[in-house]
Amino acid sequence: DAGVIQSPRHEVTEMGQEVTLRCKPISGHDYLFWYRQTMMRGLELLIYFNNNVPIDDSGMPEDRFSAKMPNASFSTLKIQPSEPRDSAVYFCASSRGTANEKLFFGSGTQLSVL
């Protein structure tokens, strides 16, 4: 298995632009997570899905952020409009259905908003 695949690896955009981050989880995994990592706040859970359904989006910072999972093999995290404070590394992770299963992380998307 190729693991969790995220694209793009790097994204540089200007303030106000729309940004879409993509994630392909490991086949057969029921859970998908979006995390954001910054120096100031560390690793924060933004949202997670179970069987393509959003379960908890309490970590999504504000309405500018939205996430979808149209099928079991694809998810997007969209920021519209983007702001410089959104600059961070965004990780997608997936796991099987139980709480004690490990998370498999993608390599992340480094987002820079100028």
Added chain:
Amino acid sequence: AQSVTQPDIHITVSEGASLELRCNYSYGATPYLFWYVQSPGQGLQLLLKYFSGDTLVQGIKGFEAEFKRSQSSFNLRKPSVHWSDAAEYFCAVGSNNAGNMLTFGGGTRLMVKP
């Protein structure tokens, strides 16, 4: 609510020396505890996990961790550090009650001196 504290933001050790990274958690019931490692530019990789049973857990790359309920701690250890161990280490806590949601500590950055 569950929380994790990693008191040491940075640690520097000499190659060949022993290592202990501290982790304290807060959770009412028996937690699931994890240590993840993040190499530069990469996602997180699971080192080891604890759910129940033997409180001394062995992981990959020669790491081990000990669960001490009385101290609410899950410290990571390695008897002899290698230069390739330089990375950031994250402790995390989860539970069945929280689905597959993990709460991560702030991380400890390990530097290894030759």
